[in-house]
Amino acid sequence: MQFTSERRLDDGVLEREFTLGEIPGILWTPESAAPAPLILIGHPGGLHKMYPRLVARARHSAADGFASATIELPGSGDRPRSAAAEQARADLRRALDAGEPVDDEIADRLVLPLVEKAVPEWQAALDALLSLPGIGGPVGYSGGVISIGTRLAVVEPRISAAVLFAGSFVPRAMFEEARQVTIPLHVLLQWDDEGNDRQAALDLFDAFGSEEKTLHANMGGHTGVPQFAGDAAARFFARHLK
Amino acid sequence: MQFTSERRLDDGVLEREFTLGEIPGILWTPESAAPAPLILIGHPGGLHKMYPRLVARARHSAADGFASATIELPGSGDRPRSAAAEQARADLRRALDAGEPVDDEIADRLVLPLVEKAVPEWQAALDALLSLPGIGGPVGYSGGVISIGTRLAVVEPRISAAVLFAGSFVPRAMFEEARQVTIPLHVLLQWDDEGNDRQAALDLFDAFGSEEKTLHANMGGHTGVPQFAGDAAARFFARHLK
Incomplete structure (x- = not known):
């Protein structure tokens, strides 16, 4: 891990x-000297585009005494594109624009390689972040x-609690994986999310x-x-990461 | 309204x-002298049986600066029973014990006259509570x-926010009424509530x-x-009743 700014x-x-190798990332640490718990900030890809919202979340977490970090996703921002992912994204866009239901097959092609x-x-x-002074x-x-x-x-056994944003299509295979999750979860769902399947989100929560x-x-x-809702998520972390 | 203790x-x-006439009730007021916002504490009926939970909620609210009050429901506690309601309750119990789906017709018989x-x-x-000194x-x-x-x-236009507990059967007629609700709502759902229909609760929330x-x-x-979850509901009232 090399700091660049x-x-x-x-x-x-x-x-x-x-x-981190080829992967860009950002780390935010609060002013206090004591080692801070760490929140990994997930996002849909595109650090530059997402920066205003990411830094707002990081500041909120820092005010609660948490360090935060994020990395760019594969195929997003300045990272090399994957032809297969671009194709899947285009197919998804086409289905949404046409008002069609999104095929499981498209969600699989889009999401599973990304997760992998x-x-x-x-x-x-x-690994790199937890070896830094100031991050506990x-x-x-x-x-x-x-x-x-x-x-x-x-x-990842080092993750002890998660706030999950139900705002993306979920491959069917993930429902089985969801049953294996045992850490405390706080799931956020936007009821009218235009690019999401509400029933799938409820099913995943159930799973x-x-x-x-x-x-x-x-x-x-x-x-x-x-x-x-952001405040409530922050309180969830305050209960579980301190 | 006559105070009895x-x-x-x-x-x-x-x-x-x-x-209040034939209806028993309880009022809890915080120590402070200023007029307090008022929370009406709903419950399934039976003030004596419910007292430990009611007083816990009232103390929590008082700590946030709110007065709380509750009254006995028709046909519960020391109030006269209604034969029709008792019959509906027995029919509901029978359906639940048999693991059968609860007929809309039973929910209608049980809940609609109660609401009326x-x-x-x-x-x-x-009316009576808001005329008291100390209640604003x-x-x-x-x-x-x-x-x-x-x-x-x-x-009731004097009610400006509600925490609703989705823990009872909802007559179909209530879904239409739900569309007319415009005040801020905070709905609590126990995911594995044994005496409730989760999908109906989600449908009602949607409505x-x-x-x-x-x-x-x-x-x-x-x-x-x-x-x-109780703390989160209290914060909802703190946002909306102050």
């Missing part, structure tokens, strides 16, 4: 860009892609094996998560 | 039992029976006309609402 935000949060590739990258990032444990995962968060919750799981459904579209 | 709880909350009778009583209680506005409704809360939200509505679903049965 460093700046102090006006609220005292230290923002550092880094690369991204999850080991997040794990490698975790426990670790939480927050956000989308929900299939990446689900797989991480199953395979999670966790003894403590909570669904917070709010009105509005994909990007309309209300402030109070 | 008065005692000060150890946290300073003043608990007063009252009667209870809602004007809650409104009369509200705004007013919230909190709890079950969800059909009573729904009807109150439609017909509410409110621009701000949030569903909090948690694991466990009817009486297993986790502490953090």
Whole structure:
């Protein structure tokens, strides 16, 4: 992990860009000297485009005493495209534009290779991040892609709680994996999310094996998560990562 | 409204039992002198049986600066039974014990007459309560029976926000009424509630006309609402009743 830039935000949060091999990422740490629990900030891909929302979430977490980090997804932002993923994305777009139901086969082609590739990258990032001074444990995962968060919750024992954003199509195979999740979960669902299948999100919530799981459904579209829902997610981490 | 008893709880909350005509009720007010917003505490009937949970909710609300009040439901506790309601309750019990789906017709017989009778009583209680010194506005409704809360939200303009507990059978007629609700709603659903229909609860949530509505679903049965879910409901009232 190599740091490539460093700046102090006006609220005292230290923002550092880094690369992990070919993968760009950003780390935000609060001002306090004590080792901070870490939240991995998930997103749909495209760090530059997503930056305003990512930094807002990181500042909120820093105010609660948490470090946050994120990495670019395979095939997004400045990373090389995959022809197969681009094709699947185009097929998805076409189905949505035509108002057609999204084929399981499209969701499989779009999401499963992404999960396969991204999850080991997040794990490698975790190795590097946890070796830094100022970053302690426990670790939480927050956000989308929900299939990446689900797989991480199953395979990565260092993640002890997750806020999952039900805002992307879920391959059927992930429902079986969801049953193996046992960590506390806080699932956010936007009731009118235009690029999502509400019933699939409810089914996935039902499938999670966790003894403590909570669904917070709010009105509005994909990007309309209300402030109070973000606050509630922050309180979930405060309960589980301290 | 006549007060029949008065005692000060150890946290300073003043608990007063009252009667409103034939209807018994309880009023809890916080120690502070300023007029407090009021939360009407809904329940499934049986003030004596429910008392431990009711007083816990009232103390929590008092700590947030709210007065709380509740009244006995028609046909429950010490109030005269209705033969028709008892028959409907027995039919419901029989269907549940047999593992059969609950007929709409049973839910109609059980719930609709209760709503018809209870809602004007809650409104009369509200008239009396809001005339007391120490009780101001705004007013919230909190709890079950969800059909009573729904009807109150439609017909009673003094209620400005509601926490509704989706824990009872909902007559089909209530779905139409739900569309007329416009106040902010916070709906609690116990995912494994044994005496409830989860899909009907989700459908009812979908039907509410409110621009701000949030569903909090948690694991466990009817009486297993986790502490953090109660805290979240309290924060909803803090946002809307102050």
